[in-house]
Amino acid sequence: MSDFVSxxxxxxxxxxxxxxxxxxxxxLWSQSSATHVEGATTGHVWDGDLQEFSNxxxxxxxxxxxITIVFSLFYLAMYPGLGTYQGQFKWSSTGQxxxxxxxxxxxxxxxxxKFQSQDIRAVAANSEAREMGQRLFLTYCSQCHGSDAxxxxxxxxxxxxxxxxxxxxxxxxxxxxKGRDAMMPAKGVKPDLNGDQIKDLAHYVRSLSGxxxxxxxxxxxxxxxxxxxxxxxxxxxxGMVGVAPNLTDKVWLYSSSEETIIETITKGRTNRMPAFGExxxxxxxxxxxxxxxxxxxxxxxxxxxxxxxxxAEAIPAEKK
Amino acid sequence: MLSIPTKQLSxxxxxxxxxxxxxxxxxxHPRAVSGTFATWRWTLVWVTQLVYYGLCWLPWNxxxxxxxxxxxRKFYIFGLVFWPQDVIFLAxxxxxxxxxxxxxxxxxxxxxxxxxxxxxxxxxIFTWIEQKIEGERNARIKLDAAPMSxxxxxxxxxxxxxxxxxxxxxxxxxxxxxxxIQTLWGSVWSFSLGPWETFWMLFYxxxxxxxxxxxxxxxxxxxxxxxRFQGVMFDPDTLxxxxxxxxxxxxxxxxxxxxxxxIAKGDCVDCGICVQVCPTGIDIRDGLQYECIGCAACIDxxxxxxxxxxxxxxxxxYSTEHAIEAHWGWKDIIGHVVRPRVIIYSAILGAICVAxxxxxxxxxxxxxxxxxxxxxxxxxxxxxxxxxxYRLHVINVSETSHRYAISxxxxxxxxxVGERIVEVPAAxxxxxxxxxxxxxxxxxxxxxxxxxxVKSLAxxxxxxxxxxxxxxx
Numbered sequence: 080m081s082d083f084v085s086x087x088x089x090x091x092x093x094x095x096x097x098x099x100x101x102x103x104x105x106x107l108w109s110q111s112s113a114t115h116v117e118g119a120t121t122g123h124v125w126d127g128d129l130q131e132f133s134n135x136x137x138x139x140x141x142x143x144x145x146i147t148i149v150f151s152l153f154y155l156a157m158y159p160g161l162g163t164y165q166g167q168f169k170w171s172s173t174g175q176x177x178x179x180x181x182x183x184x185x186x187x188x189x190x191x192x193k194f195q196s197q198d199i200r201a202v203a204a205n206s207e208a209r210e211m212g213q214r215l216f217l218t219y220c221s222q223c224h225g226s227d228a229x230x231x232x233x234x235x236x237x238x239x240x241x242x243x244x245x246x247x248x249x250x251x252x253x254x255x256x257k258g259r260d261a262m263m264p265a266k267g268v269k270p271d272l273n274g275d276q277i278k279d280l281a282h283y284v285r286s287l288s289g290x291x292x293x294x295x296x297x298x299x300x301x302x303x304x305x306x307x308x309x310x311x312x313x314x315x316x317x318g319m320v321g322v323a324p325n326l327t328d329k330v331w332l333y334s335s336s337e338e339t340i341i342e343t344i345t346k347g348r349t350n351r352m353p354a355f356g357e358x359x360x361x362x363x364x365x366x367x368x369x370x371x372x373x374x375x376x377x378x379x380x381x382x383x384x385x386x387x388x389x390x391a392e393a394i395p396a397e398k399k
Numbered sequence: 400m401l402s403i404p405t406k407q408l409s410x411x412x413x414x415x416x417x418x419x420x421x422x423x424x425x426x427x428h429p430r431a432v433s434g435t436f437a438t439w440r441w442t443l444v445w446v447t448q449l450v451y452y453g454l455c456w457l458p459w460n461x462x463x464x465x466x467x468x469x470x471x472r473k474f475y476i477f478g479l480v481f482w483p484q485d486v487i488f489l490a491x492x493x494x495x496x497x498x499x500x501x502x503x504x505x506x507x508x509x510x511x512x513x514x515x516x517x518x519x520x521x522x523x524i525f526t527w528i529e530q531k532i533e534g535e536r537n538a539r540i541k542l543d544a545a546p547m548s549x550x551x552x553x554x555x556x557x558x559x560x561x562x563x564x565x566x567x568x569x570x571x572x573x574x575x576x577x578x579x580i581q582t583l584w585g586s587v588w589s590f591s592l593g594p595w596e597t598f599w600m601l602f603y604x605x606x607x608x609x610x611x612x613x614x615x616x617x618x619x620x621x622x623x624x625x626x627r628f629q630g631v632m633f634d635p636d637t638l639x640x641x642x643x644x645x646x647x648x649x650x651x652x653x654x655x656x657x658x659x660x661x662i663a664k665g666d667c668v669d670c671g672i673c674v675q676v677c678p679t680g681i682d683i684r685d686g687l688q689y690e691c692i693g694c695a696a697c698i699d700x701x702x703x704x705x706x707x708x709x710x711x712x713x714x715x716x717y718s719t720e721h722a723i724e725a726h727w728g729w730k731d732i733i734g735h736v737v738r739p740r741v742i743i744y745s746a747i748l749g750a751i752c753v754a755x756x757x758x759x760x761x762x763x764x765x766x767x768x769x770x771x772x773x774x775x776x777x778x779x780x781x782x783x784x785x786x787x788x789y790r791l792h793v794i795n796v797s798e799t800s801h802r803y804a805i806s807x808x809x810x811x812x813x814x815x816v817g818e819r820i821v822e823v824p825a826a827x828x829x830x831x832x833x834x835x836x837x838x839x840x841x842x843x844x845x846x847x848x849x850x851x852x853v854k855s856l857a858x859x860x861x862x863x864x865x866x867x868x869x870x871x872x
Contacts, residue, residue, distance in 0.1 A: 113420040135422035137621050222774045226790050226832040227817065231775035329781050 089162035191362035199248035203373035212370025238374040241330040245320045252368040256356030265347035269307035281340040287327045427680035430536040434699025455575040502744040504632040508639040509693035521611035532558045562612045570604025616679035635720035636735040642684045673697035764797035769867040777872045784836040791831045795823035802856045809849030812838045
């Protein structure tokens, strides 16, 4: 009850509560010798024949009232309720939460610990760890990357073999722990690009991954690519891990359509993955890293993350 | 509506004396009774308690036949497994219970109270123990009044001890419906009960002891709401335990074989046995009272007295307000059973029972929840196809392991990526992530209805056709 702005309210609450409880007790006690007239009615009649009689109260019923008074005093002594008084049990909702979390840590800690000391590749191959990783992924990651980890527009696919920031265990761990920031400047490094030139560039970029394009525009775009884009995307458009995406593959974070590419070049792109290291802790990050690594980290020795063996056509290779 | 007086005022006017507002509890020592209705009641005591104490020990397919597993949230009742989604059946069961109560009460008064209510049943058992240990009514009254002695101490300890044992067994059985009772039995002996198991065992046991041993009629009189709202279900054609005032009054003692007419008296010999046998301590001759639980002990007792006096039975009998007024026989009473209220209650009850049985009989052994990924609305994948992601929660409600085939339909060129076969163990659930792909020109922009089909590979009839929506950007 630290919400009180002055000590007066504390005394006010305590006073009202105690006076009420004690007042009830005194009143109850004062009624110990109360009397009534057996068989008399209050004189009220409903529905023609329904009367209200004065009947005695069972003696034991009175004790229930006394018990509630004793209980309320006991409760107020043990639990918070009397103004700012914390109670003898020192109970609080945050304390209960911490206690439950501690208990959960004691219970699940050893399971996490077992995997934390293992190499990522070994953890990724372990089916129990994979199931744990999947549950963690569904809880913390699927909101953006999807339940199947295959991403969405603006959110990278984690189940293929294309890695914007690298697919080694250490690189994945860093992505989860510290998050990632990515920024493509508008019009690349050539701010004087006009609309037509941007369209030419778009056609060239589409031709890089074998998509339909106007060959004349693509040719003109190719000439603009070197001064405007190659600094980051490389002279051939193959990109660079941690710097710029590969433009020659079939993986498109923001769709491969002409208008989207024009929008990307015109306005640039800013994207960000938040850091999870502090929030999740090393043990969970370790399992998540292994899970994501196992999804498609370029290693053939790790089986697909299906909980149940599926027929061959069920999991098409996401490789290009 | 028939009003049930809280105190009968017809004969004795209130004396208007001021007295304490608090009524000191006077222990009722009912006299043991035998007869038709006592046999009925004891039959129901046996039936209900054999079911209650015995059912939890019954095995079924390697598990407890009836087990309400709160931790796993699965209720097993013989061959059926109920999941939280089946809560509708619990609701229907409660509605059936309520309508049964309405119907039986409209026809036969407080049949539930008198014969089957746990409060009556356990009071009956506890009173029987009391009678075996302390003796008949008179002996018990004498013992109550006697000062403490070695004998009284012994009798009291024996009685309370027996009650406590039975109460504990009742509490143990109760918990045994929620925790496998075999394991529970072991835990009791190794003192390794969980805190909640211990709490509920003692809680349920303590209240059995308190209510059946000490509170008894106080529960019915002051705590049970049913006793108080039965009035709305009674009508002048409802069977109630009735004293035939016209035939019985004026009451009075007489020698055996004396004709009532010859001494200008009614048939009631005023022996008071009907009062002595009453478990709630009332005098049925004062008329219908809210304290009367309809146990018919007074009918059995009075019939025996009438037999001894060579008078016809039935001075106290099941009758109705109309029947007493108009001197109806059984034929007339039965003729008046069919009345609008009874017809309506029966029709509703019948309909709900049919729905319940039909629902249980056709309860699906497979359930599928389709959960669309909400963050990822739709995405473009190679080949320009549009993809939506779904998580299928496949719940196998049956008790055998199943392999299910998943397919999707509803849009031109629709296809499924991901697991097409999923194996779910008995009474378990599994989440499967699947991707659905359609060509971009398929369907219309926005939400399109599609359907998932999940079919058991072993049994074609075990199938679910579940609706879902596909978003076309």
